[in-house]
Amino acid sequence: MRHSASLANKVFIQRDYSEGTTCKFQTKFPSELESRIERTLFEDTVKTLNNYYAEAEKIGGQSYLEGCLACATAYLIFLCMETRYEKVLKKIAKYIQEQNEKIYAPRGLLITDPIERGMRVIEISIYEDRGSSGSSSGSSSVSGSTAR
């Protein structure tokens, strides 16, 4: 794969707003990935990410404590302390990197951390082997162009 892969297409997993404005992504399996990765692996990844985000945005005892403590210090405490959300985001970044290394890169795919896309989409880049003929999927005719 080294020095021979080129970007063929990108798939964007959209947000799932059915439960409100909390961060959650759709687990619907995109057709472009059908030939590239097993459905269960993909769904597992998205579900784990959703669980991480739910943990970050949970409103409960710990978030109240953090909020009240921060308010009492006029939010100056955030200059030295990391918020719970930031801690979870670090965990997410690590998880995505791990998933990319173990599962997605061997299949010619790459997941971009949603935070780099404004938490709007999970961008999955599909790479093609240079030597292979044809395009990766039917819908890539407009947006994909590979450098030769």
Next chain:
Amino acid sequence: MSAVMITRKVRKWEKLPGKNTFCCDGRVMMARQKGVFYLTLFLIIGTCSLFFAFECPYLAVHLSPAIPVFAALLFLFVMAMLLRTSFSDPGVLPRALPEEATFIEMEIEAANGNVPAGQRPPPRIRNVQINNQIVKLKYCYTCKIFRPPRASHCSICDNCVDRFDHHCPWVGNCVGKRNYRYFYLFTLSLSLLTIYIFTFDIVHVVMRSVDNGFLNTLKETPGTVLEVLVCFFTLWSVVGLTGFHTYLISLNQTTNEDIKGSWSGKNRVQNPYSHKNIIKNCCEVLCGPTYPSVLDRRGLMQDDSLVSATCAAPSSSSSSNATPQTTKTTAPLIPNEHTPDDAKPSIAASAEKSPSPKEELPPASKLPPLASPETDAETSIAKDKTH
């Protein structure tokens, strides 16, 4: 002609579209017009200085030294909240990169099917169901995204802001998801400070008048008159504003939704975000998690964009570059509006992680034009009305 290229580290805030100004190398983010914000600062600092100069010495001696101490703490809290509201990212949603914009375009075209020539294409709306309510997500022609629920585009800052409340000229920034609680605490603490100063001004004048007479008191402490005037007029507006926002918080609504009457109850639409419990609503808004900024302002731009960035426009450190494509929404959207510079960093970023791929961006001419002028005009008129 030989060109000497001085490459320097360009931070992402310098290339952000939108009409914000940035200070302290991207740490501070505000709107462009800051005049009213300076007025706010002047009024607060000025009035408090007069209070500490004229009233406090007398009250500390004759009543209690706790009075100036408490006033100082309250003043510091007000300033901290004001600066936090003004300088932080309200929850700006970054614009879609070209690939994402194209992907959305393709989805829209697939959903609309074939529109006969000469007919206006249907408005770009996506329906989602939230808590058994149908909520319409509108498409933002400037940012090229479907706005998440409760997000709105601020025409003053030219950004889509998540959970957009309103653009406040007094704090010189938009009020959105990330800084709403600071804004609320600012108005609340300012109300308390105003009431506090007003009360102790009256107490001070009364106490002194008993000894020296009313007119003599005013001559000895001329600052009191000014303070009382400022506090009197501030009181009505700030206390009213605090009350209004307390009402909104208890219903989990934004100012924007209230003005537009989104959940006013006609057509049986109810607010799907409300927990139907005042305490729960207040807790969610004020004690919810602190959301991170999704605008990576201080990140470094990738190297291959540095060359073109430094060639194209050396940016000044205190203002964001208005790149040519931040056009008004009335302009028909052309695919090559986003220069390759914007897209290259994202490709390069993902390229770093994957085994060195070599790719090019699709030439702009291949892509279909994104929108018709008529639909753009409609949207811009609607936007002007709401903002």
